[in-house]
Amino acid sequence: MAGPEEIFRQELKHRREEAGLTQQALGSLTHVSGAFICQIESGVRRAQPPLARAFDLVLKTDGLFERMAITIAKHADVPDYAKQAAVLLGEATSICEYAGVVLPGLLQTEGYATALMQAAAPNQSPEDTATNVRARLDRSANILESEKVPLLWMIIHELVLTAPIGSSAVMSEQLAHAVDVAHGRRAVIQVLQVKEGVHALTSTGQLALFGFAEDPPAAYLESAYSGQLVEDQGLVRKYQASFEWARAIALPPRTSLEFITSVAEDHRKNAKTDSLA
Structure with a gap:
C-alpha cells in the first residue's frame, strides 16, 4: 500500500501532466527549478507546506497538496x-x-x-x-x-x-x-x-x-x-x-x-x- 509521500509524488506528477506542464514549467510557476520538481517526484526532496501551497494555486487543487505536505511533515516515515x-x-x-x-x-x-x-x-x-x-x-x-x-x-x-x-x-x-x-x-x-x-x-x-x-x-x-x-x-x-x-x-x-x-x-x-x- 502506498504511503503518504508516494501518494503525494504520484498525485503531483498526475496533476502536473494533466495540466500540460513540464517539470520545468511547474518549477518556473512556483519559483523553484525543474530539477527540484524532479527531485520531489522521485522522492529525493520533500515539498514543504509553502511550496505545496504554491502547487495548489498553480494546479487549482483546492489545498490538497498543502494538507498532504502538513500530514507528511508530522507523520511520514524516515526515508533513506x-x-x-x-x-x-x-x-x-x-x-x-x-x-x-x-x-x-x-x-x-x-x-x-x-x-x-x-x-x-x-x-x-x-x-x-x-x-x-x-x-x-x-x-x-x-x-x-x-x-x-x-x-x-x-x-x-x-x-x-x-x-x-x-x-x-x-x-x-x-x-x-x-x-x-x-x-x-x-x-x-x-x-x-x-x-x-x-x-x-x-x-x-x-x-x-x-x-x-x-x-x-x-x-x-x-x-x-x-x-x-x-x-x-x-x-x-x-x-x-x-x-x-x-x-x-x-x-x-x-x-x-x-x-x-x-x-x-x-x-x-x-x-x-x-x-x-
Whole structure:
C-alpha cells in the first residue's frame, strides 16, 4: 500500500501532466527549478507546506497538496537520507560543513576512510570495506575535480585533527591532503580550537549545509549509522546561524592551514617514532 509521500509524488506528477506542464514549467510557476520538481517526484526532496501551497494555486487543487505536505511533515516515515544527501552533495552550489567528530568525507584519504569504516563495521569483509571506501573517494573526486567546484567552506574542530584515526602515519597523510585541497583553492578550511570551549555547534557533531542556485537550502546531520536531512526552512536557518557563530570564533583560513600543518608534523614525528619502536 502506498504511503503518504508516494501518494503525494504520484498525485503531483498526475496533476502536473494533466495540466500540460513540464517539470520545468511547474518549477518556473512556483519559483523553484525543474530539477527540484524532479527531485520531489522521485522522492529525493520533500515539498514543504509553502511550496505545496504554491502547487495548489498553480494546479487549482483546492489545498490538497498543502494538507498532504502538513500530514507528511508530522507523520511520514524516515526515508533513506544517505542516498538523498549523496544526490544533494552532487548538485549543491555551496557546501558548508562543520566537523566535530571526523573529517568531512570530501577531504578523506583512502587510509583515513578505511580506518573509519573498519571501526564502524568490524565484521564487514575487507572487499566490502574497500568497495565502500572507493565509492566515497569517487564521490569526492567528482566534486573536487569538477570544472564547477561548489563553494566549500569547512570548520574542523581541533580534536578531529589530533584524534589518532588509523595511525599516526595515516593522520599525517590525511592532514597534508586537507591542506593541499585548501591550497588548491578547492575549499576554505577553518580550525575551531579547543580553548574556545562550548560553542553554537558543540552538540551537533557533523553538519552539512547545502545551498542551491534556485532551490531551498537543506541541512544534513550525520552519525555513524544514520543521518537526518532537514528541509524545514526555519530549522535550516537556525543551523545556518549556528554555523556562522562557529565560523566567527574559528581561526582565520591561513592561520588554520598553518595549525593543521603543525599537527600533521606532530603525527609524522609520532609515525617515525612508532616505526622505530
